[in-house]
Amino acid sequence: MSWPGGLSERIDAVAIGASAGGVEALCTLLPALQAGLRAAVFVVIHLPRERPSLLASIFQAKCALPVVEAQDKEPVAAGTVYVAPPDYHLLLDEGPRIALSTDEPVNFSRPAIDVLFESAADLYRERLLAVVLSGANQDGAAGLAAVRKCGGVAVVQDPESAQVALMPAAALQRNPTSLVMSIGDIGRLLATLGEKAA
Numbered sequence: 001m002s003w004p005g006g007l008s009e010r011i012d013a014v015a016i017g018a019s020a021g022g023v024e025a026l027c028t029l030l031p032a033l034q035a036g037l038r039a040a041v042f043v044v045i046h047l048p049r050e051r052p053s054l055l056a057s058i059f060q061a062k063c064a065l066p067v068v069e070a071q072d073k074e075p076v077a078a079g080t081v082y083v084a085p086p087d088y089h090l091l092l093d094e095g096p097r098i099a100l101s102t103d104e105p106v107n108f109s110r111p112a113i114d115v116l117f118e119s120a121a122d123l124y125r126e127r128l129l130a131v132v133l134s135g136a137n138q139d140g141a142a143g144l145a146a147v148r149k150c151g152g153v154a155v156v157q158d159p160e161s162a163q164v165a166l167m168p169a170a171a172l173q174r175n176p177t178s179l180v181m182s183i184g185d186i187g188r189l190l191a192t193l194g195e196k197a198a
Contacts, residue, residue, distance in 0.1 A: 007129065007153065007189070007192060007193060010126070010127060011039050011127055011128070011129045011153070011193055012038070012039050012040070012078075012124055012127040012128070013039055013040050013041075013042065013076075013092075013096075013120055013123075013124045013127060013128050013129070014039050014040070014041045014042070014128075014129045014130075014131070014190065014193070015041075015042045015043075015044075015116050015117055015120045015128060015129070015130045015131070015147075016029070016041065016042070016043045016044070016130075016131045016133065017043075017044050017045075017113030017116065017117065017130075017131070017132050017133065017135075017139065017140040017143070017167075018043075018044070018045045018046075018113075018132075018133035018134060018135055018167075019045065019046040019109075019113075019134065019135025019136055019137060019139065019164070019167055020046075020134060020135050020136040020163065020164040021133070021134030021135065021162060021163025021164045022045050022046075022133045022134050022135060023045065023055070023058070024134075024163060025133045025134050025157065025162070025163070025183055026043065026045070026059060026133070027058075027059070027062055028183050028184075028187060029133075029183060029186060029187050029190060030059050030062050030063040030067075030081070031062050031063065031064075031187075032186075032187035032188065032190045032191045033063055033064060033065050033081070033190055033191070033193075033194065034064065034191060034193070034194020035064040035065065035079075035194070036079075036194045037065060037078070037079045037193055037194040038078045038079060038193075038194075039078065039079075039129075039193055040076045040077065040078055040079070040080055040081075040082065040096075041065070041080070041081040041082065042070075042081075042082050042084075042090060042092070042116055042120065043055075043059075043081060043082065043083045043084065044084045044090055044111045044112065044113045044115075044116045045083070045084070045111075046109045046111070046135070046137075046139070047084075047086045047087075047111070048086065049086050049087035049110065050086075050087075051086065052086065053069065053083070053085060053086050055069075055083045056068055056069045056083050059081065059083065063081060065079055065080060065081050066079075066080050066081065067080075067081040067083065068080065068081070068082060068083070069082075069083050069084075069085050070082040070083060070084055070085060070088075070090050070098045070100065071098060071100075072088075072098060072099065072100040073097055073098065073099070074097060074098040075095055075096075075097050075098075076092070076095065076096040076097055076098065082098065084111035084116070085100070085111075086111075087102070087110055087111075088100040088101060088102060088110065088111055089101040089102075089103055089106070089110055089111050089112055089115040089116070090111050090115070090116050091115060091116065091119035092116075092119045092120050092122075092123045092124075093119070093123070094123070096123055096124075099119075101115070103115075106139070107137050107138060107139035108137065109137070109139055112139055113132070113139040113140035113143055114139055114140060114141075114142045114143035114146075115143070116143065117130050117140065117142075117143025117144060117146055117147055118142075118143050118146045120147070120152075121143070121146040121147045121149070121150040121152055122146075122150065124150075124152065125150040125151050125152065126150065126151030126152060127152070128147055128150070128152035128153070129152065129153040129155065129193075130143070130144055130147040130152055130153070130154055130155065131155045131156075131157070131186060132144055132155070132156045132157065132167060132168050132171040133157045133162065133167070133168065133183075134157060134162035134163045134164045134165075134167065134168065135162075135164055135166065135167030135168070136164045136166050136167060137166065137167060137170075138166075138167065138170040138171075139167065140167060140170075140171050141167075141170045141171045141173070141174040141175065142174065144156070144171050144174065144175045144178065145174055145175055148175055148177075148178070153179070154175055154177075154178040154179065155178060155179045155181060155186060155189065156168045156171045156172050156175070156178045156179070156180050156181075157180075157181065157182070157183060157186065158180050158181060158182050159172065161182045161183060
């Protein structure tokens with residue numbers, strides 16, 4: 001599997017969006033993140049709004065990096081995984097810092113993947129890698145277009161390998177030149193982000 005060269009030096013942020021089937025996909029991906037990663041990682045998964053999320057603790061058990069639920073106005077630290085809390089959009093602001101919002105749901109979701117991807121694209125531009133994983137709606141397709149427009153790297157889970165194919169298929173229909181990868185290949189790509197340049 002080939003991907004653009006020099007990503008380990010170029011990428012300062014990774015944004016990952018998932019819905020149905022996404023927790024299982026992330027439990028495969030997160031162990032690939034290296035302890036030396038200098039990029040920050042932001043995760044939006046569609047969650048029930050009415051109850052607390054256990055995702056940070058679930059993912060922490062599988063990840064060498066610190067995994068935290070994002071807090072409003074929190075400064076972004078390299079090598080940290082930030083998970084969107086239930087019922088809040090996760091955005092990125094100058095600093096960089098976290099911004100949480102209770103604006104209207106997007107694609108029937110709050111948090112929404114498009115909101116994260118669009119704000120991350122504005123801030124990180126060509127230094128962003130964005131990934132759309134398994135899910136059952138079209139969230140992420142418009143956001144991935146914003147990432148590509150700003151020069152970022154767009155990655156989509158191969159719909160045939162996704163537990164629920166609709167979301168990656170919608171992302172690909174809108175962004176046909178995205179890198180299409182199995183979960184294993186996405187994990188290998190993420191692992192390279194922690195490698196030092198030779």
